[in-house]
Amino acid sequence: MSVLIYADSYNKKLTKTAYEAVTYGLKTASILGTQATVIVTGECENIADLGEYGANKVLHVNKPELNHSEPQLTAFAISEAANKEGSNVIVMAHDHSGKGILPRLAVRLNAGSVPGAVELPKNEGGFSVKKSVFSGKAFAQVEIKSDKKIVSFLPNTIPAEKVGGSAQVENFEVSLPSINVKVKEVKKESTKLSLTEADIVVSAGRGLKGPENWGMIEELANELGAATACSRPVADIGWRPHHEHVGQTGVTVRPNLYIAIGISGAIQHLAGVNGSKVMVVINTDPEAPFFKAADYGIVGDAFEVVPKLIEAVKAFKAANN
Amino acid sequence: MKILVCISKAPDTTTKITFKDNDTHFNKDGVQFIINPYDEWYALVRGLELKEAAGSGSVTVINVGTAENDPVIRKALAIGADDAVRIDSEDKDPFNVAKQIADYAKDKGYDMILTGKETIDYNGSQIGGMIAEFLNLPYISQASKLDVNGNIATVIRDIQGGKEVLEVEGAFVLGAAKGMAEARIPNMRGIMAARTKPLNVVPSTAGEDLTEIKSYSLPPAKAACKYVSADNPGELLDLLKNEAKVL
Ligand SMILES: Cc1cc2nc3c(=O)[nH]c(=O)nc-3n(C[C@H](O)[C@H](O)[C@H](O)COP(=O)(O)OP(=O)(O)OC[C@H]3O[C@@H](n4cnc5c(N)ncnc54)[C@H](O)[C@@H]3O)c2cc1C
Ligand SMILES: Nc1ncnc2c1ncn2[C@@H]1O[C@H](COP(=O)(O)O)[C@@H](O)[C@H]1O
Numbered sequence: 227m228s229v230l231i232y233a234d235s236y237n238k239k240l241t242k243t244a245y246e247a248v249t250y251g252l253k254t255a256s257i258l259g260t261q262a263t264v265i266v267t268g269e270c271e272n273i274a275d276l277g278e279y280g281a282n283k284v285l286h287v288n289k290p291e292l293n294h295s296e297p298q299l300t301a302f303a304i305s306e307a308a309n310k311e312g313s314n315v316i317v318m319a320h321d322h323s324g325k326g327i328l329p330r331l332a333v334r335l336n337a338g339s340v341p342g343a344v345e346l347p348k349n350e351g352g353f354s355v356k357k358s359v360f361s362g363k364a365f366a367q368v369e370i371k372s373d374k375k376i377v378s379f380l381p382n383t384i385p386a387e388k389v390g391g392s393a394q395v396e397n398f399e400v401s402l403p404s405i406n407v408k409v410k411e412v413k414k415e416s417t418k419l420s421l422t423e424a425d426i427v428v429s430a431g432r433g434l435k436g437p438e439n440w441g442m443i444e445e446l447a448n449e450l451g452a453a454t455a456c457s458r459p460v461a462d463i464g465w466r467p468h469h470e471h472v473g474q475t476g477v478t479v480r481p482n483l484y485i486a487i488g489i490s491g492a493i494q495h496l497a498g499v500n501g502s503k504v505m506v507v508i509n510t511d512p513e514a515p516f517f518k519a520a521d522y523g524i525v526g527d528a529f530e531v532v533p534k535l536i537e538a539v540k541a542f543k544a545a546n547n
Numbered sequence: 548m549k550i551l552v553c554i555s556k557a558p559d560t561t562t563k564i565t566f567k568d569n570d571t572h573f574n575k576d577g578v579q580f581i582i583n584p585y586d587e588w589y590a591l592v593r594g595l596e597l598k599e600a601a602g603s604g605s606v607t608v609i610n611v612g613t614a615e616n617d618p619v620i621r622k623a624l625a626i627g628a629d630d631a632v633r634i635d636s637e638d639k640d641p642f643n644v645a646k647q648i649a650d651y652a653k654d655k656g657y658d659m660i661l662t663g664k665e666t667i668d669y670n671g672s673q674i675g676g677m678i679a680e681f682l683n684l685p686y687i688s689q690a691s692k693l694d695v696n697g698n699i700a701t702v703i704r705d706i707q708g709g710k711e712v713l714e715v716e717g718a719f720v721l722g723a724a725k726g727m728a729e730a731r732i733p734n735m736r737g738i739m740a741a742r743t744k745p746l747n748v749v750p751s752t753a754g755e756d757l758t759e760i761k762s763y764s765l766p767p768a769k770a771a772c773k774y775v776s777a778d779n780p781g782e783l784l785d786l787l788k789n790e791a792k793v794l
Contacts, residue, residue, distance in 0.1 A: 236707065294711065297676065298685060320672075322706050325664075325722075326688040329676025332642060338757030339642070341671050354761060361667050363564045365764045372757040406719070407685045410701075411712040420708030426793075468691070468726050469705065474560050474667055475584050475725065483793040494560045497667075500766065504791045506783065507772070517772045522786060526777030535780040542784045542794075 229255040229262040230313035231281075232304055234295055234323045235270040242423045243319035245386035248279045250379050251317040253346050258315065265307045265398070267300050268292035277393035279386055285311075285398035292402075294409050297326030303400045305334040308374075310398075315347075320378035321422060328378050337374035344383055344501070361474040361497035380501065381422055382480045421470065424453035426483045429472060429499070431457035433488020433509065433528055437465035442532045443487065449539040455479065457489045473498035488528045491516025508532070548604030548695070550594040551652055552628065553662040553674065555638070556612060556619045557583040560667065566763045573668075573763065582619050585663025587626065588730040589723035593693055594661050595627045596728060601695075604658075605629045609651065611636055611644045617746065624741035625733035631744070636751030639760075641669070643753045645677030650752045653682055657718060659700070664689050664722040672722065679720035687713060691726035 231251030233244035248264060255262040266273055267287045276284055287303045304327065308316055316331065318324045320342045332339040340355040344365060347355045354369040355377050370377075421427065428447040434440065440454075447454045454470060461471035472479050474494040480501030487508045489495060496519055499505070507520040508531050517523045524531055558564070559579040567574040581587070591608065598604045608623040610616050611634045620631045634651060638644045652660060660682075662675035672688065679686030691710070692703035700715045705724060733741075775783045788794040 241707065297688065298679075301680070322689060325672045326676060326686065329645070329673035330680040330686065332673065333645070333677050333680035336757075338640075339673060340758065341673050352761075356764075357670075359668060359670055359763070360558070360562075360564045361670060363765075364566075365766070367761045367764070369759045369761050370757065371755075371759060405685060406716040407687070408714045409711055410714050412706075412709065413712070414709040422707065471725065478670075483787065483791075497560075504787065504793045506787070519769060520772040521769070521791065522783060523772045523774050524777050524780065524783065525774065531777050531780060534778075535783070538781040538784055541781065542788075546788075 227258060227260045227315070228311055228313045229258065229260060229315045229317060230304070230308050230311055231262055231264045232316065232318035232327065233264050233266050233276060234319060234321065235266060235268055236295070238269050238271045238293070240266070240270065240272055240275060242386075243321050243381050245279050246379070246381065246384060247317055247319050248276055248281050249387045250346065250384050252280050253384070254315060254317055254377070257346060257349050263307070263311050263313065264393070265304055267303050268295065273395050274393060277391050278388050280389040280391055281393045282391070284393045284395045286395050287398050287400050289402065294412070295323040295327070296405070296407065296409070297323070297330055298405050298407065299402050301327045301330035301334060302403060304331055306400050307398060308335060314374045316376045318378050320380050324378045328376055332376050335374045335376070336372065337376045338370035338372040339376040340368045340370060341378045343377050343379040346384070347377060358501065362478060362500050363497055380480060382482070419451070419453040421453045421455055421472070421477055421479055425481055426450050426452035426485070427455050427479055427481045427502070428452045428485045428487070429455035429457070429489060430460070430487040430528070431489030432459050434460070439529070440466065442536065446532055446536050446539065449536055449543070457495055486516055487532060489516060490514050491519060548598055548601040549657050550598060550604065550606045551657045551660045552586065552591045552594045552606060552608045552623070553648060553660065553678070554586040554591065554608050554610050554620070554623050555583045555663070555666050556580050556610070556616050557666055557668045560584070564765070570762050570764065580619055582622055583663050583666045585665065585723055587623070589725065589727040590661035590663050591623055591626060591628065592728035592731050593723060597693070597695055607632060609634070609648055611638045611647050613637060620746055621741050622733065624744045624746070625737040626731055627737060629744065631746040633746060633748050634751055635748050636753050640756035640758050641671050641673050642677060642757045645674045646681060646754065647752050648674070649678045649681035651749065652678070659718060660720045662720065662722050664724040675720050675722040682720070685715050685719045686721070687715065687719065688722045689724045690721045691724045693721060693727060
């Protein structure tokens, strides 16, 4: 019995969820009373940083073909590592990379899998994991009955913990199969913070009246170091790009702080955001359903409240630095 | 062009989720079921568009489930699928669902197998990738655009904070996300035609389930919202720092 942790990288750097995976995987190993090994695939410049998060042994498949975490090849490499290490629990993040890798790996290893865990696994009367279901409206406790098991956790489930130490990095040779997929181009939307990785998300809806009014939303997000999001109609009518659409049929986010401005709080919107630790709602209508889900609320006009809030954030930052 | 579209049944998005039998089963009483939105709006419609553009071929929808899914499958036929297959089995374990679809598809020569990027009830985002691995085909998860030119498909895959443009040669499996197509509403002719289109029920080839849902729970009830005056947003920041501890 041992745990294998997949730490994702992008542009030759470990991602935020890579560190979370190490913490989640090490804690899982300690629940099972066993050791953990980390695997990194593709060229990566800061692997040694994993030591600070408690990783002892890191296998590195140092091949440029894996730089895009191509799921077919990455799943192949991870399954080779799992076989070599005799790992029967594999841990990764349920992010864009993990969603491509996990299902392929499950088939390769004949493993039962739970994607989207919101807690650490339990090992009492069977190995089971709590996962988010019904788009955040409920949870299911799922038992994995097969010998090999794969768990992917939702980003921001457990904060990455620095525990100190140093990692021993081993080169791991894998002869990769040939595949029928070629990456032609990679387009980063911008250097902006990605929505699923952000600790704070500032989101706005149809209450903003038009795309020209998003300047203050972006300024607020900027001041808070937050990513921006929007409700579905706003993306549908083209006020904001599709990748900002959160909710049941859009992106699911679970930041520490979600600020919803001019969004009514329809059940489909809430489904994608109610995993947030704290929610703030700003809306002119005191009856807006979103206030029922909110932790803090301001009843008021966004066009008056948001500029004041931006000033307050500036003052707050000055006072707390 | 020969296309297979995997559809699953999901509770309508406005459903209030409750459980029964000591929180071990989802309570379906009074629940309205729909085709999982990603499967209907994006996978199925894009499949139909590609067939129409090619001027020939077929779009088959496949579902793993019991006879209670037939109305949802008929809706896919009303939207325009040519025929339907239902593998007669409960869809409890995703591995088994994927295995059965792969078993069915493996010798039928589909040019592509389209799935939704995820179901809105189980939220697995795994069945498409599993089918692909069983059949040793590429799988493009979170695909927001799909164009086909002869034997080459060009696909856009959403990645963390961006997009990847991919070129795929030969058959593939894809998980459809928003952007791929616009939803279609079935018309009267479609609904009439759906009644006579073939819905073939085939026996299950399921193996042992690798996972099992033991129980369900709902998120803890939220404490009442705390209101802050619109004139004093600074107070909000103090609360977020000192009480909620998120700043
Ligand atoms: C199958 C299905 C799936 C769906 N999936 C999603 C999804 O994933 N995500 C999603 O967001 N929606 C989704 N929807 C749509 C959802 O039902 C709502 O229609 C949508 O969330 C409403 O968006 P909104 O809150 O921006 O707009 P509205 O409902 O129009 O609300 C605007 C709000 O702004 C407030 N307001 C107006 N002026 C101001 C002002 N000056 N200052 C402050 N507040 C103001 C109003 O009081 C109101 O509460 C889905 C719907 C369906 C049927
Ligand atoms: N029972 C089923 N029958 C056929 N296809 C399914 C079934 N369940 C899921 N799918 C397909 O697999 C996709 C991903 O499902 P999931 O892995 O459960 O999120 C869905 O969008 C469907 O296209």
